[in-house]
Amino acid sequence: MKRPGLKKASKRVSCSKRYKIQKKVREHNKKLRKDAKKKGVGKKVKKDIGVPNKAPFKEDILREAEQRRSKLEEEKEKNKLAKQQERAQKRKKENSASRDADPKAKKARKELPSQEVLVKQMVKQSDPRNSKKHLCSELNKVIDASDIIVEILDARDPLGCRCPQLEEAVLKGEGNKKLLFLLNKIDLVPKENVEKWLQCLQLEFPAVAFKASTQQQDKTVQEKKARFATLNGVVDQTKGVACYGSSSLLQLLGDYANATGREGSLKVGLVGFPNVGKSSLINSLKGMRACNAGVQRGITRCFQDIHISKNVKMIDSPGIVAAQSNPKAAMALRSLQVEDKQETVLEAVRTLLKQCNKQQVMLQYNVPDFRNSLEFLSFFAKKRGFLQKGGVPNTELAASTFLNDWTGAKLSYHCKAPEKPSLPPYLSEDIVREMQKGWDLDKLRKGNEETLRSVKFPNQASSIVLLSKGPTAGVLSDVVEDKPAPEPTEEDMEGSCENKEAGGVKEVSEEGTAETDEPQIKTPLTNKQAKVGLQVPVPVNIDLSSVHTDDTYDFNTDFK
Numbered sequence: 001m002k003r004p005g006l007k008k009a010s011k012r013v014s015c016s017k018r019y020k021i022q023k024k025v026r027e028h029n030k031k032l033r034k035d036a037k038k039k040g041v042g043k044k045v046k047k048d049i050g051v052p053n054k055a056p057f058k059e060d061i062l063r064e065a066e067q068r069r070s071k072l073e074e075e076k077e078k079n080k081l082a083k084q085q086e087r088a089q090k091r092k093k094e095n096s097a098s099r100d101a102d103p104k105a106k107k108a109r110k111e112l113p114s115q116e117v118l119v120k121q122m123v124k125q126s127d128p129r130n131s132k133k134h135l136c137s138e139l140n141k142v143i144d145a146s147d148i149i150v151e152i153l154d155a156r157d158p159l160g161c162r163c164p165q166l167e168e169a170v171l172k173g174e175g176n177k178k179l180l181f182l183l184n185k186i187d188l189v190p191k192e193n194v195e196k197w198l199q200c201l202q203l204e205f206p207a208v209a210f211k212a213s214t215q216q217q218d219k220t221v222q223e224k225k226a227r228f229a230t231l232n233g234v235v236d237q238t239k240g241v242a243c244y245g246s247s248s249l250l251q252l253l254g255d256y257a258n259a260t261g262r263e264g265s266l267k268v269g270l271v272g273f274p275n276v277g278k279s280s281l282i283n284s285l286k287g288m289r290a291c292n293a294g295v296q297r298g299i300t301r302c303f304q305d306i307h308i309s310k311n312v313k314m315i316d317s318p319g320i321v322a323a324q325s326n327p328k329a330a331m332a333l334r335s336l337q338v339e340d341k342q343e344t345v346l347e348a349v350r351t352l353l354k355q356c357n358k359q360q361v362m363l364q365y366n367v368p369d370f371r372n373s374l375e376f377l378s379f380f381a382k383k384r385g386f387l388q389k390g391g392v393p394n395t396e397l398a399a400s401t402f403l404n405d406w407t408g409a410k411l412s413y414h415c416k417a418p419e420k421p422s423l424p425p426y427l428s429e430d431i432v433r434e435m436q437k438g439w440d441l442d443k444l445r446k447g448n449e450e451t452l453r454s455v456k457f458p459n460q461a462s463s464i465v466l467l468s469k470g471p472t473a474g475v476l477s478d479v480v481e482d483k484p485a486p487e488p489t490e491e492d493m494e495g496s497c498e499n500k501e502a503g504g505v506k507e508v509s510e511e512g513t514a515e516t517d518e519p520q521i522k523t524p525l526t527n528k529q530a531k532v533g534l535q536v537p538v539p540v541n542i543d544l545s546s547v548h549t550d551d552t553y554d555f556n557t558d559f560k
């Protein structure tokens, strides 16, 4: 209280009031301490001692822990997403009335990607395990830790799956590491083609033919199934479950380990571009789902080592990062551009369609003649029943299904093997001889023949022919400058099913404007236009029905 004659009020209070305050403070602090004790805050966090090396099934325990961790992370992300969506919807409701009134804002909102997509993108981008740097460093760790590097090649385009930078790094690296080729997914390629590619590849390094199992289950499910199978006396040999080439590969590696007389297990690093089947290979050899594998590209983000047998240990690696300098078709198949949202899936499909024969695509997908990628996708979407509200074909979903077919486990396509194969510049006859030393190549050849006899191959007529773009450049160190891809040349367009074979058809651009084959008169841009960017006057859609042409008096209008 301010007393008369004094500038400020005095801070003096009565003793009873002071004691009362002090008591309240004491009580409050006590309560805080009690709560903290309940929650366990302030206690020293016990250090996780991990799984001791001597523990039996250490590997399994660690793997299960990793899977649990990733599941928890996924759930967290989902919850976060749901919360974000909830908040966004609340905000949306609040603003809807005012925004609906403004047509400009309405249009802008339509063009924006949905909140869910944005959040997903943000979560993905913020995950450090998705960065190029991380993927490169993981790959380098695998190369350094391995005695043998197995480059996994998709049998549908073996040359396109080769990475010269990686091969060179292995050859020039320390420790006399051996390089092997493994031709995976041979069940998706005609037999003659596989044989030719095996001959070609074996001129450089030993090559193993392989077909991985594509339906590996978790250990528990698998055990149940095995019990059921033995009870009923049936063995599951369906197309997806069967794996061919495993005995030949294990024999080759086992023989090498014995011949070298090494102590400890032989470390075999599996490398290759995304989705070539590295994880599926390990799962097939292990006979269980030891690594995450699936149609989605870039599932493996960290290296993971798995004991396959007493003397062989395999290391799974994330896919090689494709350099931006690669041709567009190579990027569509081998890079994670679409997943990283650097390129649209529609663009990737358009690029792929340009690389193959239109008739074959029509036959494979059972669609009628199409003029361009968008039309193809709408036919494809209708065929598969990918429809949106009002029966509009969902071309986006059709495009991602199409791309998954090309990189995943379904579509049969092949690239022709070179007639006169030659060694790449970083390989010499001496290096090849050195690399082929120590392997039992005769046994390998017999093993491959056995594999080729067992696999059911598609016939030549039902397989699409793809124009290979040659080896794909990879990035091994994130420090190297990565230049963007050059514009496609006219040669790139040859054999395309969108332009030439369409025979004078129109190409509809993404915006829906038709581009005819007739020579078009191009007006040169003025300097100002060039600076600003092409600004062609856009035709305005005038709805004449709204124009009042009738002479009759409109009673709704106030003509004051």
Ligand SMILES: Nc1nc2c(ncn2[C@@H]2O[C@H](COP(=O)(O)OP(=O)(O)OP(=O)(O)O)[C@@H](O)[C@H]2O)c(=O)[nH]1
Pocket (backbone or CB within 6 Å): 184, 185, 186, 187, 188, 210, 211, 212, 213, 214, 215, 272, 273, 274, 275, 276, 277, 278, 279, 280, 281, 292, 293, 294, 295, 296, 297, 298, 299, 300, 301, 317, 318, 319, 407, 408, 409, 410
């Ligand atoms: N038909 C067929 N499909 C296969 C074969 N091997 C793998 N696949 C399929 O190819 C897809 C990719 O396999 P993954 O094992 O995940 O490939 P990855 O190389 O580990 O992929 P990232 O984790 O992206 O590096 C999956 O859908 C597999 O089912 C095979 O031999 N034949």
